[in-house]
């Protein structure tokens with residue numbers, strides 16, 4: 001035991017002495033004490049003094065806030081699809097107000113075999129990669145996808161330069177194969193994308209798909225019209241910029257779309273690659289919606305698959321452990337972080353990541369303290385390992 | 386809410402004596418408001434003024450120090466609910482547990498792994514922060530033995546037992562090092578509180594799933610005069626994760642927005658509980674433990690206890706923590722200019738990159754591990770990545786031409802050839818025109834640069 005604790009012991013054993021009296025004796029003592037010890041003893045005396053104070057206490061009240069605004073609800077899937085609903089929140093957390101819709105995961109499927117996909121994903125789908133319909137079926141049947149995203153990468157002029165007509169055929173194939181709602185993504189070519197989305201939208205008329213995407217760098221008017229004419233919703237994509245998002249949404253609303261026809265993608269920067277930028281943007285966007293900003297009251301989407309571009313997800317490196325585990329974890333962390341900051345729909349690739357994210361997402365629609373909680377009070381002795 | 390420099394100034398002695406190292410009281414007040422100096426440096430301030438100011442400057446969440454001297458970690462200190470509003474302070478402490486029923490060799494191995502866990506990212510060495518010692522046996526002798534061994538560890542300790550006698554026995558050994566006492570509960574509150582006072586140690590309050598009771602108990606600890614408290618509202622996993630999250634959020638809201646004194650303390654989460662009674666395979670357990678940790682890291686955990694030690698489980702946790710706790714007010718940048726790698730001569734190649742910390746350190750790591758001998762020009766893009774600064778216009782022909790002049794690289798090498806990142810291909814012509822240098826477009830990812838240099842040059 002060191003000197004300070006000895007002194008404290010001493011104090012403990014002299015309980016009968018009044019603090020005031022004690023202080024007087026103490027003055028003499030003080031002179032001989034080391035300054036550091038002095039300080040501790042004084043603290044202890046003050047502590048004793050504080051102990052006699054009765055602190056006022058208020059009752060516990062859950063910190064529930066009032067929100068003037070509400071997130072719009074967007075329906076995806078209609079006609080021959082089982083519908084899925086996004087958004088609809090009136091509060092930030094479920095302890096404030098029951099949350100209407102659980103987060104939704106949509107599985108990425110491609111119109112070409114995609115040799116570039118990371119191995120941990122390819123190995124799950126290598127048998128179906130030649131047929132987008134089969135691929136979609138596997139994602140739904142085996143891996144429990146709520147939705148499927150069909151990326152028409154093959155339409156890219158530098159990829160296979162498939163025509164919009166061919167793209168429409170691929171859409172038909174996938175629509176036949178599964179009855180979940182679809183996200184229809186193009187190749188990322190600003191000139192061709194609107195043309196591809198237009199034909200794809202016609203092929204899927206009345207099925208209420210999400211057209212991905214409209215942004216300020218392409219003919220967003222054409223994309224919006226394709227949605228209005230064929231009863232689809234539009235993904236409004238901006239790059240980590242709340243004002244840019246607002247502007248684009250306003251333009252889309254002018255084209256005849258309503259709040260219930262738009263989903264926003266404020267851009268997901270992956271874990272370790274600027275995830276904090278996305279956290280800030282998503283948080284600000286959702287708070288603005290609940291505060292009543294009509295231009296930002298749409299549900300949000302995350303391109304969670306961006307996580308696979310991170311080195312830590314794919315690069316072979318002995319000291320970092322197997323990529324088989326790193327990849328899925330990177331995707332989970334990226335998606336989960338977005339989910340906790342307000343995102344409603346996730347575009348993902350790996351079955352394990354999808355499963356875990358959905359499990360957590362499902363708990364969001366339960367009510368506060370309605371789950372049977374296990375007894376963890378003895379974890380110190382009970383935890384193995 | 387942050388206090389203003391003026392609010393602080395009013396309570397200072399206003400003599401401008403300079404003892405604090407600042408030119409004036411106002412300058413000192415400004416620094417205090419930015420949390421850039423320590424109030425104690427104002428020696429002329431009387432105790433009463435000191436107390437008033439301390440209270441004023443106290444963050445919404447109290448800062449609690451675990452450990453002492455060069456073996457300490459500070460947790461808490463946050464002022465806001467969302468990082469964009471200011472910044473988060475004191476990165477969440479990451480702790481791994483050991484217990485007192487491990488064989489000696491197992492214990493040694495585990496300590497060794499914990500102490501050597503590190504991961505370098507953007508020039509920062511990310512490591513763990515503390516070790517939790519569990520009194521799994523319930524036996525005080527075994528506990529003391531394990532705690533004694535850990536006294537020599539490089540990390541501060543968390544002593545885990547609900548038995549006050551065993552806790553006291555452990556404190557006899559390491560009580561002078563400010564371990565965190567885990568935990569006071571409704572059944573042992575008095576005794577644990579007493580130990581916390583006797584040994585001047587911080588104490589964790591463990592009240593699973595009942596915030597109302599937690600408030601009462603926190604209140605009575607405070608009434609005992611205890612200041613350094615850590616709150617563990619229980620980590621429930623699986624279907625219970627939603628409740629865990631709700632409790633964490635409520636505690637932090639009450640602290641920040643309502644200034645509820647009973648909740649103005651750091652929050653503790655225990656992802657290790659994911660393993661309690663779990664029948665899953667080891668890999669799934671580790672993935673799930675990390676997932677639980679990510680949930681709590683995002684929503685306000687100040688300290689987390691793990692059981693898993695796999696590096697692939699910890700790397701994402703360390704990375705997420707680093708991201709969350711970067712200061713949004715500061716660009717993440719390195720100094721622009723000319724850098725040298727390996728042995729450079731006038732024949733050495735010249736590469737170009739940007740001064741975003743992540744970009745620079747990624748490239749640096751690749752050049753070092755590939756043992757490249759090369760010059761690297763680092764362009765000031767105000768801390769933006771290659772493709773970001775390309776999109777934003779900071780990376781262009783003129784800015785590169787200026788960099789060439791400023792660094793005087795033309796007098797260091799006998800050629801005018803530069804390799805630019807694959808992603809910068811769109812500005813290769815521009816750079817050639819503005820600088821008169823020949824530009825080669827390199828690989829997209831800098832990990833391929835060392836091989837590229839060997840093959841092409």
Ligand code: B12
Nearest residue numbers: 239240241274738744769770771772773776777806827831
């Ligand atoms: C995070 C991010 C941001 C952050 C900024 C982070 C930062 N400090 O740079 C924020 C939110 C601020 C941002 C803003 C913008 N962004 Co941004 N952003 C990203 C994101 C998600 C990641 C960038 C990143 O961190 N990369 C990681 C670093 C390490 O990569 P790197 O610097 O390229 O380095 C690698 C290689 O280039 C190479 N390398 C590096 N040096 C060298 C050297 C040599 C010699 C060689 C051979 C190789 C090499 O190796 C490195 C390691 O792999 C990307 C999308 C993506 N890539 O995933 C979009 C992205 C870059 N952004 C984009 C855009 C459009 C913008 C904005 C213009 C949007 C806006 N709101 O106005 C602004 C521009 C801001 C400005 N410059 O003024 C687009 C660019 C599209 C394009 N090419 O035109 C992207 C690609 C997103 C997209 N898909 O549309 N962005």
Ligand code: SF4
Nearest residue numbers: 401402403405410427
């Ligand atoms: S030490 Fe105190 S009184 Fe002296 S200048 Fe600094 S703030 Fe003012």
